[in-house]
Amino acid sequence: MEPVKNAIRMENITKRFGSVVANNGINLALHEGEILSLLGENGSGKTTLMNMLSGIYYPDEGQIYVHDKPVTIASPKDAFDNGIGMIHQHFKLVDVFTATENIVLGLEEEGRLDLKKAGQRVKEICEKYGFDIQPNQKIYDMSVSQKQTVEIVKVLYRGADILILDEPTAVLTPQETDKLFAIMRNMQRDGKSLIIITHKLHEVLDVSDRVAILRKGEYIGDVATKDANQQSLTDMMVGRSVSLNIDRPLPVNPTPRLVLEHVTAYDELGVKRLDDVSFTANAGEILGIAGVAGSGQKELLESIAGLYPVKEGKILYYDPDVDYAETDESGQPKHQPQSLVGMDPMDIRKAGIAMSFVPEDRLGMGLVGTMGMTGNMMLRSWRKGKGVFVDTKGPEALANRIWKELEVVTPSTKFPVRRMSGGNVQKVLVGREIAQEPAVLMTAYAVRGLDINTSYTIYNLLTEQKMKGRAVVYVGEDLDVLLELCDRIVVLCGGQVSGVVDGRTITKEEVGLLMTQHRKEGAE
Amino acid sequence: MEKQKQPLLSIAKREALPWYKNWLIRGGAILLALVFCGIITMLLTGLNPVEVFRTLFYGAFGTNRKIWVTAQNLAILLGISLAVTPAFKMRFWNIGAEGQVLIGSLACAACMITLGDKIPNGLLILISLLASLLAGALWGFLPAFFKAHWETNETLFTLMMNYIAMQLAAYFIIVWEVPKGSGKIGVINQSTNAGWLPVIGGQRYLLTILVIAILTGVMYIYLQYSKHGYEISVVGESHRTASYAGIKVTRVIIRTMVLSGAICGMVGMLLVSATDHTLTTTLVDGRGFTAVMVSWLAKFNPIGMIFTSLLLVVLERGATEISSVFSLNHSFADILTGIILFFIIGSDFFVNYTVHFRKNRKEGK
Numbered sequence: 001m002e003p004v005k006n007a008i009r010m011e012n013i014t015k016r017f018g019s020v021v022a023n024n025g026i027n028l029a030l031h032e033g034e035i036l037s038l039l040g041e042n043g044s045g046k047t048t049l050m051n052m053l054s055g056i057y058y059p060d061e062g063q064i065y066v067h068d069k070p071v072t073i074a075s076p077k078d079a080f081d082n083g084i085g086m087i088h089q090h091f092k093l094v095d096v097f098t099a100t101e102n103i104v105l106g107l108e109e110e111g112r113l114d115l116k117k118a119g120q121r122v123k124e125i126c127e128k129y130g131f132d133i134q135p136n137q138k139i140y141d142m143s144v145s146q147k148q149t150v151e152i153v154k155v156l157y158r159g160a161d162i163l164i165l166d167e168p169t170a171v172l173t174p175q176e177t178d179k180l181f182a183i184m185r186n187m188q189r190d191g192k193s194l195i196i197i198t199h200k201l202h203e204v205l206d207v208s209d210r211v212a213i214l215r216k217g218e219y220i221g222d223v224a225t226k227d228a229n230q231q232s233l234t235d236m237m238v239g240r241s242v243s244l245n246i247d248r249p250l251p252v253n254p255t256p257r258l259v260l261e262h263v264t265a266y267d268e269l270g271v272k273r274l275d276d277v278s279f280t281a282n283a284g285e286i287l288g289i290a291g292v293a294g295s296g297q298k299e300l301l302e303s304i305a306g307l308y309p310v311k312e313g314k315i316l317y318y319d320p321d322v323d324y325a326e327t328d329e330s331g332q333p334k335h336q337p338q339s340l341v342g343m344d345p346m347d348i349r350k351a352g353i354a355m356s357f358v359p360e361d362r363l364g365m366g367l368v369g370t371m372g373m374t375g376n377m378m379l380r381s382w383r384k385g386k387g388v389f390v391d392t393k394g395p396e397a398l399a400n401r402i403w404k405e406l407e408v409v410t411p412s413t414k415f416p417v418r419r420m421s422g423g424n425v426q427k428v429l430v431g432r433e434i435a436q437e438p439a440v441l442m443t444a445y446a447v448r449g450l451d452i453n454t455s456y457t458i459y460n461l462l463t464e465q466k467m468k469g470r471a472v473v474y475v476g477e478d479l480d481v482l483l484e485l486c487d488r489i490v491v492l493c494g495g496q497v498s499g500v501v502d503g504r505t506i507t508k509e510e511v512g513l514l515m516t517q518h519r520k521e522g523a524e
Numbered sequence: 525m526e527k528q529k530q531p532l533l534s535i536a537k538r539e540a541l542p543w544y545k546n547w548l549i550r551g552g553a554i555l556l557a558l559v560f561c562g563i564i565t566m567l568l569t570g571l572n573p574v575e576v577f578r579t580l581f582y583g584a585f586g587t588n589r590k591i592w593v594t595a596q597n598l599a600i601l602l603g604i605s606l607a608v609t610p611a612f613k614m615r616f617w618n619i620g621a622e623g624q625v626l627i628g629s630l631a632c633a634a635c636m637i638t639l640g641d642k643i644p645n646g647l648l649i650l651i652s653l654l655a656s657l658l659a660g661a662l663w664g665f666l667p668a669f670f671k672a673h674w675e676t677n678e679t680l681f682t683l684m685m686n687y688i689a690m691q692l693a694a695y696f697i698i699v700w701e702v703p704k705g706s707g708k709i710g711v712i713n714q715s716t717n718a719g720w721l722p723v724i725g726g727q728r729y730l731l732t733i734l735v736i737a738i739l740t741g742v743m744y745i746y747l748q749y750s751k752h753g754y755e756i757s758v759v760g761e762s763h764r765t766a767s768y769a770g771i772k773v774t775r776v777i778i779r780t781m782v783l784s785g786a787i788c789g790m791v792g793m794l795l796v797s798a799t800d801h802t803l804t805t806t807l808v809d810g811r812g813f814t815a816v817m818v819s820w821l822a823k824f825n826p827i828g829m830i831f832t833s834l835l836l837v838v839l840e841r842g843a844t845e846i847s848s849v850f851s852l853n854h855s856f857a858d859i860l861t862g863i864i865l866f867f868i869i870g871s872d873f874f875v876n877y878t879v880h881f882r883k884n885r886k887e888g889k
Contacts, residue, residue, distance in 0.1 A: 305768075307767055307768065344767075344770065344772075345767065345768060345769070345770040346770035346771075346772070349770055357768070359768065361764070364762050364764055364765065365762065365764040365765050365768050366765070366768065367765065368757070368758055368761045368762065368765055369761060369762075370761055371757070371761075375754075375757075378754060379758065379765070379768075379769040380769070382751060382754050382755070382769070383751065383770075385751060388750050388751055388752070389749050389750055389751065390749060390750065390751050390753075390754050392749075
């Protein structure tokens with residue numbers, strides 16, 4: 001066997017933020033021409049480590065070698081000079097520029113800017129690896145996956161032979177993910193070395209040659225992908241054996257709780273965001289909502305919560321304590337469901353409807369970042385105090401309860417939630433919403449950015465709510481989880497419902513097709 | 525091996541500091557500021573810095589009368605600062621306190637001049653108070669209304685409202701000038717004292733001080749423990765979170781600014797009817813802007829604002845004394861004030877961050 005050559009070798013890398021050690025004496029090697037998965041829970045230091053390769057952070061201690069030469073990477077420019085390119089989770093593109101213009105942006109080349117020549121080179125790169133973008137297409141005309149492609153081409157254009165992809169699949173459909181992986185393999189064949197950060201274990205097993213694992217800032221070790229499986233990787237990542245099955249009991253006596261009929265809504269600019277959406281959320285059931293990011297999930301939940309104006313259609317709420325089968329003397333139903341359209345959150349609460357909502361934007365909408373747990377509990381109960389004063393005792397008790405029951409890591413109930421880690425922030429939010437004993441519980445991307453342990457805690461909490469006879473609406477992005485957790489799934493595409501399917505029988509591919517159905521019709 | 529360039533400094537956010545360290549840093553900053561002021565004084569003027577500081581202190585607290593004036597100045601500055609604080613907590617950058625106070629003063633003066641001796645004194649004071657509150661509230665309401673409904677820029681809006689108040693005051697001063705042609709109003713109702721607030725305890729300034737002392741406590745409780753205070757904090761953090769929690773953002777913005785303006789108006793009345801008994805366009809004297817600093821320095825805590833306004837008032841009063849005693853230009857005192865503020869504000873950085881110098885790595889590799 002010939003000796004492996006290292007594209008990158010990181011030796012004893014340590015990085016601290018204040019008293020927090022983000023990376024502690026890490027030794028990591030990327031072999032030439034391999035795809036390496038970097039795996040770890042949240043806060044295990046993956047992104048920090050990669051940011052030191054791309055010149056965003058500078059290590060406190062340790063040495064980086066590129067192709068076995070010691071280098072100093074103190075800025076993104078140094079990284080490029082060493083052939084290292086990073087594709088970040090959040091795209092950094094100018095919307096009104098074309099692909100080519102974005103790609104050459106910031107390059108300091110000699111002579112006049114020749115966009116034509118640059119466009120030609122972009123085209124060559126695209127053809128070489130099988131990218132599907134037009135050099136002259138504007139960014140705002142592109143899909144998320146195309147934008148990501150532009151980011152990758154940008155890096156290749158600058159001559160990078162080492163690519164780092166930070167959670168590239170988080171925004172993609174399964175089909176787009178497959179396409180990305182094919183491209184990654186093309187690049188590998190061309191002699192590039194790649195590092196991919198992802199949370200999704202099946203993707204790790206699918207695409208990489210080797211897996212390196214970090215836990216709490218420490219380097220745990222690496223395994224060849226062919227010797228690993230989901231369970232062994234999880235155990236290494238968490239440090240103990242974790243059950244990877246989501247318990248999905250059958251719904252008990254599901255009855256309609258929330259019925260949407262032909263709901264249509266427009267945003268401030270008059271763009272249709274929800275188009276004739278109809279479905280029923282049952283009590284005692286978890287209803288999943290699937291869709292590519294931006295298909296109307298946010299608008300849908302906010303419409304129900306009274307935060308988004310509904311132009312047409314009905315949102316009907318069936319009270320769990322009312323028997324809608326009852327009829328009066330003339331045989332007409334005695335009770336009518338309550339219409340929620342036109343109500344704001346306060347109206348809904350005053351109408352006695354217990355609706356909980358875990359929004360996507362946790363700190364920008366669900367919580368107040370500068371306040372502690374107690375202050376955030378008050379978001380739901382601030383009206384209850386005596387006279388003009390707020391009651392802090394009840395919220396304080398609730399904060400203490402959630403602190404204990406959900407094992408929130410925080411020094412005190414006064415500690416600003418903004419400074420907690422993502423998982424703990426979400427525990428505070430979900431804990432508070434569940435404590436309202438809601439009739440309807442809506443969650444948007446409840447496990448986004450959370451590690452495996454916390455994710456399973458959340459899944460269990462939701463299932464618990466379902467078994468208590470509550471209607472749970474779960475907007476998710478990980479199809480594997482949606483298929484394992486939800487009883488029924490509503491698939492959204494471009495603001496329309498493209499299918500309502502049974503979570504137990506449908507396959508991932510079928511959901512993936514529904515997710516892109518309308519987009520394909522439009523493009524072809 | 526080629527020589528490696530490395531960043532020299534690294535800055536890291538601190539964990540929460542224990543309170544004593546916090547005060548140590550802040551105290552150290554003030555001490556450092558005084559030393560620095562001393563050096564600057566010696567270099568620029570050749571005077572003995574200790575003597576200068578002594579004079580500064582004398583200027584603020586040297587005699588009984590000086591103490592009362594300092595206390596009155598403190599009360600007025602603190603009052604305006606308390607007024608702008610709810611708006612600031614809501615992240616509504618109200619820099620129109622200057623105009624809100626002046627318009628309150630104008631309303632009060634108008635009542636005193638037009639209604640003086642025509643109605644009973646008690647009633648006149650009541651009407652003056654209402655007029656001042658309403659005028660200030662209106663000056664607060666207008667920018668808030670436009671901000672809440674159409675997202676106009678409140679900083680510019682409140683700033684412009686200052687000029688309107690200023691010009692209105694200038695106009696009415698000419699209308700009411702006594703004697704004609706002097707361009708001044710002079711003391712209003714000098715012979716009858718109609719509309720003057722009563723002097724209590726034989727001290728002209730005591731009433732103002734008491735009113736503001738009560739206001740400080742009330743404002744502290746309002747912001748800390750009331751539902752309104754909670755609403756203000758949430759709206760300040762995020763309008764979306766507020767809507768999510770069922771808080772009516774538009775209403776809170778308008779209500780808070782009306783309150784802010786009304787308190788400014790009341791301070792305006794105190795200025796005219798309790799102490800000055802006249803109206804000039806420079807009555808507020810920039811304190812509407814200084815209040816912004818007082819409020820920020822105290823991190824919007826009304827109790828803390830007692831100290832920050834005291835600091836600024838003492839510096840200002842002392843500066844006047846220094847310039848007359850040492851026949852120095854008033855600008856010199858401003859230099860000292862600037863230095864002290866710079867150090868105090870700068871100390872915040874060291875409370876929140878630590879700076880590490882990179883150790884030279886000399887392992888032989």
